[in-house]
Amino acid sequence: MLLILQYLIEQGHVFAVKMLICWRLFPLDNNSKYMANNIMYSDLPFSQACENNKASILAVLQHAFADCTKVLEIGSGTGQHAVHFAENLPHLNWQASDQAVYLPDLTERLRRAALPNLPLPLQLDVTEDALPAQQFDALFTANTLHIMPWPVVRQLFVRLNALCAAKATLCIYGPFNYNGRFTSDSNQVFDASLKSRDAAMGIRDIEAVLALAQQQGFTLKQDIAMPANNRLLWFGKQP
Numbered sequence: 001m002l003l004i005l006q007y008l009i010e011q012g013h014v015f016a017v018k019m020l021i022c023w024r025l026f027p028l029d030n031n032s033k034y035m036a037n038n039i040m041y042s043d044l045p046f047s048q049a050c051e052n053n054k055a056s057i058l059a060v061l062q063h064a065f066a067d068c069t070k071v072l073e074i075g076s077g078t079g080q081h082a083v084h085f086a087e088n089l090p091h092l093n094w095q096a097s098d099q100a101v102y103l104p105d106l107t108e109r110l111r112r113a114a115l116p117n118l119p120l121p122l123q124l125d126v127t128e129d130a131l132p133a134q135q136f137d138a139l140f141t142a143n144t145l146h147i148m149p150w151p152v153v154r155q156l157f158v159r160l161n162a163l164c165a166a167k168a169t170l171c172i173y174g175p176f177n178y179n180g181r182f183t184s185d186s187n188q189v190f191d192a193s194l195k196s197r198d199a200a201m202g203i204r205d206i207e208a209v210l211a212l213a214q215q216q217g218f219t220l221k222q223d224i225a226m227p228a229n230n231r232l233l234w235f236g237k238q239p
Contacts (some may be wrong), residue, residue: 040112045105049143050080056227057081057142057173058088064171064234065092068138072163073097074156075144076121079109085140086118093117095136097124126156137165142173145209146191149200157212166239170218173232176206184229209233 065071069092076082076096086094094117098106106121122132139160145153160170175187182188187203194201210220218235226232 041109044109045078047078047080050078053142053173053227053230054081054084057232058085060224060226060232060234061085061089061140061171064169065089065138065140068092068169070134070136071095071138071140072132072136074124074126074139074141075147076106077102077143079106079113079121081142082106082118082121083109083113083115086113086115090117092138093119095119095132095134096121097132099123099125126159127152131159131162135165136163137168139164139168139170140173141171145172145174146194146203147201149198150204153204153209154212157216160216160218164237166237168237170213170235170237171232172209172235173226173230175203175230176209176233177203178206180205187229206231206233 071085071092072095073082073085074097076098079096082094082096086092096106096110096118098121100123103121103123110118110120123129124132141156148156164170175183175190177183177187182191182203191203194203206223213220213233213235216237218237220233221236222232222234224232224234
């Protein structure tokens, strides 16, 4: 059945997609569920990094966002995180967002996921676009700070309070330097690769990121070691 549905999807049959969406409502063993998800999104952009880190990030968010209700994800990319977290954190309304260029594929992934707590994504560029009218009690972003030029990182933090409620949780995932030093050889290689693409990219110093957060009233609650030399920074803000 999975192979038949895959063929139908490849041929552009929307009915097959609808069958897969309905199929997800019924119990499947882990292997069948993995195969079904792969088929369901096989024609959309895919990030292996998201696939690798989503379980470890979810384990932290289950605690960090336990008392939250509305999350804004900044820089949702392929949407793999949004779908996985919304599916496994049903008490949250997970609002994905990204720049206009990424919205078509992101929107399509979320549409296919058809989760009740996962609305279609918002267009959001922290340097240009008007901010969402609604406010959120949780903010999440993954692997964005080393892609954004540093002035844009500063702009992101300046706009945080316009996006969130008076009491809010902020979680940031990615690699960071400590005391101006890389935490691993692989991170140093990754940083060089980023800078070869764009000199404005690069792994950020955690001290500079903490200073930006503190300026906006966010206090670091936990700095959590994650697989592959990444960190998850868990901040809180009180009224």
